[in-house]
Every structure is written in C-alpha cells, then in structure tokens.
Amino acid sequence: MDGKRWGHIISRGLEYVLTFFLILAINFFLPRVMPGGPLLSILGSQSSDLPVVIDEETKYKLMDYYHLNDPLHVQFIHYLMDAAHLDFGYSIFYNVPVVDIILGRLPWTFLLMGTALVVSTFFGIWLGLESAWNRGNKLDNLLLVIMPTLRSVPAFFLGALMIFLLGYKMGLFPVSGAVTPYMDYGGIADRIKDILSHLILPMFCLAAFEMPGTYLLVRNVCVQQLERPYVLMATARGLKDRSIKKHVLINSIVPAVNQIAAMLGFMVAGAVFVETVFAYPGMGMLVYNSFIERDYPLLQGAFIFMSLCVLACNYAADIICSYIDGRTGQE
Amino acid sequence: MHEKKLLQRLQDPKGLIGLLILFFFIMMAFLAPMLTPYSPSDASSQPLLVPDGEHPLGTDDVGRDIFTNLLYGSRTSLIVAFSVSFGVLVIGTLAGVFSGYVGGNPDRIMMRSVDIFLMVPDLPLILILAAYLRPSIWNIVFILTIMGWPVGARITRAQTRTLRVSGHVDFARVSGAKDWYVIRKHIVPDLYPIMITSFVMQSIRAILSESGLAFLGLGDPSYPSWGTMIKYAIGYPLVFFTDAWMWWLLPAGICITLLVLGFVFVGQALEGDK
Numbered sequence: 001m002d003g004k005r006w007g008h009i010i011s012r013g014l015e016y017v018l019t020f021f022l023i024l025a026i027n028f029f030l031p032r033v034m035p036g037g038p039l040l041s042i043l044g045s046q047s048s049d050l051p052v053v054i055d056e057e058t059k060y061k062l063m064d065y066y067h068l069n070d071p072l073h074v075q076f077i078h079y080l081m082d083a084a085h086l087d088f089g090y091s092i093f094y095n096v097p098v099v100d101i102i103l104g105r106l107p108w109t110f111l112l113m114g115t116a117l118v119v120s121t122f123f124g125i126w127l128g129l130e131s132a133w134n135r136g137n138k139l140d141n142l143l144l145v146i147m148p149t150l151r152s153v154p155a156f157f158l159g160a161l162m163i164f165l166l167g168y169k170m171g172l173f174p175v176s177g178a179v180t181p182y183m184d185y186g187g188i189a190d191r192i193k194d195i196l197s198h199l200i201l202p203m204f205c206l207a208a209f210e211m212p213g214t215y216l217l218v219r220n221v222c223v224q225q226l227e228r229p230y231v232l233m234a235t236a237r238g239l240k241d242r243s244i245k246k247h248v249l250i251n252s253i254v255p256a257v258n259q260i261a262a263m264l265g266f267m268v269a270g271a272v273f274v275e276t277v278f279a280y281p282g283m284g285m286l287v288y289n290s291f292i293e294r295d296y297p298l299l300q301g302a303f304i305f306m307s308l309c310v311l312a313c314n315y316a317a318d319i320i321c322s323y324i325d326g327r328t329g330q331e
Numbered sequence: 332m333h334e335k336k337l338l339q340r341l342q343d344p345k346g347l348i349g350l351l352i353l354f355f356f357i358m359m360a361f362l363a364p365m366l367t368p369y370s371p372s373d374a375s376s377q378p379l380l381v382p383d384g385e386h387p388l389g390t391d392d393v394g395r396d397i398f399t400n401l402l403y404g405s406r407t408s409l410i411v412a413f414s415v416s417f418g419v420l421v422i423g424t425l426a427g428v429f430s431g432y433v434g435g436n437p438d439r440i441m442m443r444s445v446d447i448f449l450m451v452p453d454l455p456l457i458l459i460l461a462a463y464l465r466p467s468i469w470n471i472v473f474i475l476t477i478m479g480w481p482v483g484a485r486i487t488r489a490q491t492r493t494l495r496v497s498g499h500v501d502f503a504r505v506s507g508a509k510d511w512y513v514i515r516k517h518i519v520p521d522l523y524p525i526m527i528t529s530f531v532m533q534s535i536r537a538i539l540s541e542s543g544l545a546f547l548g549l550g551d552p553s554y555p556s557w558g559t560m561i562k563y564a565i566g567y568p569l570v571f572f573t574d575a576w577m578w579w580l581l582p583a584g585i586c587i588t589l590l591v592l593g594f595v596f597v598g599q600a601l602e603g604d605k
Contacts, residue, residue, distance in 0.1 A: 026456075144599070151591075157587065160584070264452075269454035291458045291461070
C-alpha cells in the first residue's frame, strides 16, 4: 500500500521533470526558429530605442562569443548547463542578470497569488457546496447567474472599475504599487499595514477572477456526491445537515484540490492582467513590461520560473491528494 | 435526433437569453457600416468630445468616434472567436478521434503531451510567441488555436473511447466496415453535441484572450478591439477625473462581458443542469 503510493509519487515526479525539460526545450528552440535569429534575442530588437547596428565580422564574433556557431546539440547542452546554474543571461533593458530581477519579484507574486488563492478557494468551496445542497432553489439559481457573470468580466476591466470606484471615488485603498514609495515606517506594524492596504484590491480582483471556476467545479462534484447512497443513509439516520455536508465536502476535496492546482496556469494569466492594471511589482507585471520592452531573455526567464512554480504546486497537490485519498495508485 | 435534443435544451430561459445576446452582437458586426457614418480609424473629429447627436458616445483622445469603434470591435471579437473555435474544433477532433480510436501507445503518448500542454502557463508563452511575431489578428488566431486544441482533443478523445466499445460500432466492424467508414458514419456524428459545446467554450476563451491580448498591447492596429479601447481609456490620465469613463471605458467592458455571457448561457443551456 505505502510502496504503491511512493511508486505513484515518484512516477508523477518524473513526469513533471520531463515536462520541465520540454519547457526548457521550447525556450531554447523558439529564438532559433523565429524570424530575426537568436542574436536578436540576446541583443534586442533593431527597432528598439537604441538599434544595434553591427557589421558581419562583429556579428560573427558575437555569434562565436555566445556559442551560436556551434552545432545545435552542443548549444542545447550549453543551455541546459547554464540553466542548471540559474544563468538565464542578462536583461536587455535593466542590464543585470535575469535571475536577480526575478528573485526580487517572486515574493510579491507569491503574496498576491497565495492570498488570492486562499480567498477564492475558501469562497468557491463554501458557495459551491451550499449551491449543490440547495440545488434548484433560489440560492442555487442566483449563484448560477452571478458566477458566470463574474467569469465573463475581463480581469483588467474589473481591476479598472475597482481602482475607480473603491480607490479613487471612495479613496479607501491605494491603487498602485505594493508599498508607498519613500515612506518612513514607524515600525514593523506600519510596514505590514502599508503592504496589506496595497494588497487588498489586486487580491480581491484576482480572487474574483479565480473563484467562478472553483465554484462551478465544487458544485458539480458535490451534486454528484449528494446522489450517493451514503448521503441517503445519513439522512435516514437523522444526521444533522452540518455533518452530512462535512462528509460530502471531505469526499469532494480530492478532485477539487487537483483541479485548483491544474488551473494555476490559468491563474498566472489572471495575475499578469491584475498586476499590470494595479502596477503591482510581481512576476505578472515583469512579464508584461519585458514584453513591451521586447526584453527576450527576461521574458523567457520569467516564463521558465513561472512554469517551474506551477509545476511544483501541481506536484505538491498530487502528493497531498495521494495522502488524503488512500486509493491513489491502486487503479 | 441529436439536433432536436440540442434545440430542446436551448429552449430554457438562459439559452434563449444567450442566443438573443449572440444574435444582437452578430447583427452589430454585420450592420456596423450602416449604423455609423464614420470609419473606425477615422481620427478627423475633435478629440475628447462629450456624447451628442453626431457622436453617440463621444470621441477618444485622438478623435475617433467611440461608438464606431465599439461596433467594429464586435467584428474583431466574433472573427477571432469563430476562427479559433473552428481551428480548435478541426485539430482537436482529428487528434481526439485518432487518439481515442487507435488507443494503445499512440493514445498514451498523445494524452501525456496534452496533459503537459495544459499545465504550462499559457499567457507568458503567448507573449513570448507574440514578441517574436508581428501583431496581426491572424497571428493571434494562430497562437490561440495552437494553445487551445489540447482541450478539444481531450474531450473528443474521452467520448470516442466510449463510442469505440459501444454496440453499434462493434456491429458495424463485425459487418466488415472499414475504420474510416466507422469513424465517418458512427463516431463523428455522435460527437456533434460535444463539438458544439466545445465550440462555445473555445469561443469564450478566444474572446477573453483576444481582448486581454489587445489590452496588453498585442492588438492588430487595423482591427478595432474592445481590449484596445480599454487600454487607451485607462492609459489616458484624465479619464477618471471627468465623466469620460462612462462612455469610453464602460461600454467596451460591458460589451466584452455581455458577449462572453451570451456564450456562457448558451453553453450552460447545452450542457443542461448537471
């Protein structure tokens, strides 16, 4: 039993490693098959602010310097070695190593996405369960209109409205950045308060983006669970609603956790929009800015780090689920 | 038989509202030149006019009529939605039917790669692709199709697996029908309901992605897009200090939301209450 679980965990792990390898391969080959050639992705575009004009000889030297004249498989091995040392080159725009910039941005994104994920998962599961429990009633019908509507609002539009109504009109929250620039903090409490007040709008915006998916999923799973004989049995025995709901919830948690993890890649897209609108200095805004600046090394480095985080979270979800659900690996 | 079933499902209030919304936007896209005297790129009016008889929604910061852009925006959204859904439908169905019908190792490899594809965060990858390609509406359609087909393939494949072992398919095969004939006559027709649902889902994704990409500055300059309108509206520093947001920012956002909602309602009606 335990051996099977370990076998399952290890084989899933190998799949994730393979996936990550493929992502690295995509990153390696994209600049080489795209118009402009690989040198473009190191030195920047001809149409940027300072077009780099180089003659053939210099170009050859540069190609030599970056090992671009080697055969492709040698280049790929070089690339993998560099990636293993976290060396993803230099940002064209900031002229510092890509890794340094990314490491500075990651904590903000973790904070934003983490809190948004907790809020959206909590409300998604709660509302989903209540909706399934009251299936066909007023509450269910109402939620089945509200949630799709929420899903239809583009995240950037919702963000803009929040900035306008809550930030500007009512003046409740600061509307951009993650901290007040050049502020003198009286103490650690002041600092935390400042960070939280900046976090609250983008966090709710991202949570609103993520929640409808979780809600619909949990509702569907719970509706199926509620038709099971054990629920009928529990009702017949006169159990309280509360404890029946608890049983249903426990049985629905595994598919929910798996799906929420699988939707993380989708949430990254939400983070890009939300961070861009709120000028929140996380990975999403970094991706947007490096796209605007055509900062290829930074853009690709950010993609690799984000993929790595998403894969890691999926793996973590797999492991958690295999502990919650004893049947894993026994199919 | 299937068509009738689907039509019946569409007759609940949500489905009808959804169809009505879709009809409204399709009309808007077709009749755009008749409803407005301006062209969407015509920047000859006074900039930042308030709404009046000539400009029902005023003009933007470079003097384009906002109402005109709104009308033509529905064209862009619908073109992208239908092209992407169609592309995903074709590729996804081919891959899904192949994978589900053949089974065995090809199936396993195909589904593994689909899983991998679904896990990769797609927006950063789209931005990388877009950074190398030109901002054109067909590039956007191409990218969204490439990123979307795995979802279609997975759904089709699951249904094909079930059909593959069902009685009428076995019977046809025993009677000497060739694979191609079975797929054409007995598998694909039974996939129509799923294909329609998947078409609706892909349209939702395509509209939201297109407006999102346009908002991030990836829009095709020659196709007016609601996303681009929101981008410029927010980018204009005074939009929130005057009433301009009411006719500049709000209509575009509401249009995206409504159009997507139309598709969502139709999708919900098609799936029925689970």
